[in-house]
Amino acid sequence: MNPFEIGLKKYFSDEQLSKIRAQKIGIAGAGGLGSNSAHVLVRCGFKNFEILDSDIIDASNLNRQLFFSDEVGLPKAETLKKRLLSINQDLNITIHHVRWTKENGDQFFHSCDFIMECFDRAENKHALVNFYHDKTQFLISGNGVAGIGLEHKLTIKKHGNIYIIGDGTSNVLDGTPPLAPSVIGCSAKMAEIVLELTLA
Numbered sequence: 001m002n003p004f005e006i007g008l009k010k011y012f013s014d015e016q017l018s019k020i021r022a023q024k025i026g027i028a029g030a031g032g033l034g035s036n037s038a039h040v041l042v043r044c045g046f047k048n049f050e051i052l053d054s055d056i057i058d059a060s061n062l063n064r065q066l067f068f069s070d071e072v073g074l075p076k077a078e079t080l081k082k083r084l085l086s087i088n089q090d091l092n093i094t095i096h097h098v099r100w101t102k103e104n105g106d107q108f109f110h111s112c113d114f115i116m117e118c119f120d121r122a123e124n125k126h127a128l129v130n131f132y133h134d135k136t137q138f139l140i141s142g143n144g145v146a147g148i149g150l151e152h153k154l155t156i157k158k159h160g161n162i163y164i165i166g167d168g169t170s171n172v173l174d175g176t177p178p179l180a181p182s183v184i185g186c187s188a189k190m191a192e193i194v195l196e197l198t199l200a
Contacts, residue, residue: 004088008045017045019198024048026109026136028100028128029118030076031055032178033142035066035083036187037116042084044195048092049084052108053077054099064183100124105131114194117141133162140193144168145186146176154182154189165189 008017025046027034030053038049053076057067061076071079077095085091096108100119105128109115115136117128125141133139144166145154157164165186 002088002090005090012045016199020045021047023113023198024050024111025194026050026112026115027118028052028116029120030080031061031118031120032064032183033145033187033190034116034118035076035080036184037118037191038080038084039066040188040191041194042087042091044191047088047090050094050109050112051077051080052096052098052100054097064178064180100128102127102131109136112136114138114140116190129162137161138163138197140165140190142166142186142190145182146178148179148181154186156189156193163193165193
């Protein structure tokens with residue numbers, strides 16, 4: 001057991017840590033929602049991840065994603081894996097540097113207890129949720145996290161085993177910028193739901 005995992009024992013019981021470490025988390029998208037959700041989950045003790053993302057890091061991502069200036073141009077999934085391992089060196093992380101489609105969807109997220117939908121575009125979000133909702137125990141989706149202001153309050157909507165977190169209205173495609181407060185806040189709430197369901 002490494003120092004990070006020893007430190008967690010101050011906050012979680014052995015029974016709780018056993019439940020947390022038994023979960024496998026699939027993360028579709030390693031950008032704003034995915035990178036920050038993964039970061040929070042690792043700090044809660046989760047160890048088993050499958051992360052899919054086809055993008056490389058762009059300078060415009062740095063305002064809200066878990067990456068740094070010297071990583072611009074690198075693949076998001078691979079870079080996120082390295083960053084997470086710097087928190088806990090004993091993680092089990094599988095990465096896929098590919099674009100997800102309905103045609104190749106059967107290749108990913110087998111035996112995941114949770115699948116986290118963290119894509120940018122609405123059509124991709126809907127396609128992934130529809131594809132996996134009956135293939136996993138829980139599916140967590142982030143939706144509507146652009147802009148800033150009190151009108152953009154996060155809500156949680158539950159439909160069967162699907163949890164949708166976001167303000168339900170904002171959209172980057174209408175020119176509203178994705179900013180750190182809303183994106184990171186939604187990411188943390190997505191991770192919190194995974195933790196809460198795990199320990200229920």
